[in-house]
Amino acid sequence: xxxxxxxxxxxxxxxxxxxxxxxxxxxxxxxxxxxxxxxxxxxxxxxxxxxxxxxxxxxxxxxxxxxxxxxxxxxxxxxxxxxxxxxxxxxxxxxxxxxxxxxxxxxxxxxxxxxxxxxxxxxxxxxxxxxxxxxxxxxxxxxxxxxxxxxxxx
Amino acid sequence: xxxxxxxxxxxxxxxxxxxxxxxxxxxxxxxxxxxxxxxxxxxxxxxxxxxxxxxxxxxxxxxxxxxxxxxxxxxxxxxxxxxxxxxxxxxxxxxxxxxxxxxxxxxxxxxxxxxxxxxxxxxxxxxxxxxxxxxxxxxxxxxxxxxxxxxxxxxxxxxxxxxxxxxxxxxxxxxxxxxxxxxxxxxxxxxxxxxxxxxxxxxxxxxxxxxxxxxxxxxxxxxxxxxxxxxxxxxxxxxxxxxxxxxxxxxxxxxxxx
Numbered sequence: 001x002x003x004x005x006x007x008x009x010x011x012x013x014x015x016x017x018x019x020x021x022x023x024x025x026x027x028x029x030x031x032x033x034x035x036x037x038x039x040x041x042x043x044x045x046x047x048x049x050x051x052x053x054x055x056x057x058x059x060x061x062x063x064x065x066x067x068x069x070x071x072x073x074x075x076x077x078x079x080x081x082x083x084x085x086x087x088x089x090x091x092x093x094x095x096x097x098x099x100x101x102x103x104x105x106x107x108x109x110x111x112x113x114x115x116x117x118x119x120x121x122x123x124x125x126x127x128x129x130x131x132x133x134x135x136x137x138x139x140x141x142x143x144x145x146x147x148x149x150x151x152x153x154x
Numbered sequence: 155x156x157x158x159x160x161x162x163x164x165x166x167x168x169x170x171x172x173x174x175x176x177x178x179x180x181x182x183x184x185x186x187x188x189x190x191x192x193x194x195x196x197x198x199x200x201x202x203x204x205x206x207x208x209x210x211x212x213x214x215x216x217x218x219x220x221x222x223x224x225x226x227x228x229x230x231x232x233x234x235x236x237x238x239x240x241x242x243x244x245x246x247x248x249x250x251x252x253x254x255x256x257x258x259x260x261x262x263x264x265x266x267x268x269x270x271x272x273x274x275x276x277x278x279x280x281x282x283x284x285x286x287x288x289x290x291x292x293x294x295x296x297x298x299x300x301x302x303x304x305x306x307x308x309x310x311x312x313x314x315x316x317x318x319x320x321x322x323x324x325x326x327x328x329x330x331x332x333x334x335x336x337x338x339x340x341x342x343x344x345x346x347x348x349x350x351x352x353x354x355x356x357x358x359x360x361x362x363x364x365x366x367x368x369x370x371x372x373x374x375x376x377x378x379x380x381x382x383x384x385x386x387x388x389x390x391x392x393x394x395x396x397x398x399x400x401x402x403x404x405x406x407x408x409x410x411x412x
Binding site: 010013014016017019020021022023024025026027028031079080081083084087090091092094096097099100101103104105107108118121133134136137138140141144145152154 | 180181182184185188189192233234235236237238239242243246267268269270274275278279281282283284285286288289290353354356357360362363365366367368369370373374391392394395396398399410411
């Protein structure tokens with residue numbers, strides 16, 4: 001029951017950034033509801049996977065490939081290109097904090113000289129950014145890489 | 155189907171116009187190539203060959219013995235999914251023979267990017283970054299700080315973008331303002347862990363769309379555009395970090411690396 005409450009709270013807070021960023025990308029108004037559903041679905045799925053012990057990269061990959069297939073269904077239903085739904089939906093999972101920590105760490109390394117602690121922060125955050133980002137895009141692209149290959153989806 | 159020379163030139167111009175709109179508004183390379191080819195073939199060409207790079211398109215239409223080649227520069231107009239949807243719809247209607255060549259041309263020329271009300275966007279982005287602060291474990295005071303810091307940063311971003319400043323300058327100044335406002339929360343010890351607000355309020359500046367487009371371009375075989383988009387997104391990240399670091403140096407409040 002405790003887990004279920006956390007799951008609902010996670011889904012609630014995930015739809016807000018999905019819609020917010022969808023508006024920055026000027027997603028058509030009728031499609032915003034799908035971005036909201038997708039954002040809540042993808043982030044709460046990742047939350048569930050992570051609480052059951054899957055590392056963040058694997059959980060991100062599974063969540064974003066689920067989102068890729070959901071986007072495939074919606075895109076064929078509404079005849080709209082997939083990135084319109086999928087990119088906004090995975091925005092809550094983008095490793096922005098890790099990316100900024102990496103670059104700020106590099107600047108710190110430059111200004112205050114080499115130290116193993118800062119180097120550790122840079123390496124850990126940098127690798128995490130790289131792997132989460134690759135997992136996200138690879139997951140989203142999975143339907144067109146495996147099923148559709150050269151053919152158009154809509 | 156027989157095409158005269160003039161008709162082939164007209165077809166080439168229409169196809170490249172569609173590709174240009176798609177590339178300028180942030181579509182991935184494969185979508186640009188596929189849609190342009192479908193429009194050209196639906197209008198009667200035997201094949202359409204195109205080379206997509208990060209800021210230009212070269213397109214050749216083939217029909218019988220004739221080739222017509224043309225080039226368009228594609229300046230970045232900002233990500234606009236509504237324009238991508240409209241071009242896709244025109245392509246589908248053309249393939250179902252609901253439009254003829256003059257209607258396609260007229261519709262492509264008539265497309266105007268739709269923009270949401272800017273204050274609504276500011277409000278939603280404020281709420282979005284506050285939601286990120288919740289994910290990082292912040293309480294309601296941190297939520298409030300993040301809301302104000304990121305809304306004001308989004309306001310600066312829109313104002314500077316409307317004045318056509320360089321994107322790197324826009325991102326650095328917005329990051330500077332977000333971090334400076336969020337550091338007030340640390341200064342007045344507003345909430346349990348006020349540093350969270352400093353980390354969450356700059357997340358509106360993460361170039362998520364360029365990064366995802368970059369990786370999917372490379373995955374689908376468009377290495378050139380993929381690398382160009384990756385470099386652009388990385389430089390944006392660096393300029394955001396630059397803004398954050400300058401603000402932390404001036405205020406003396408550190409939210410990232412202690």
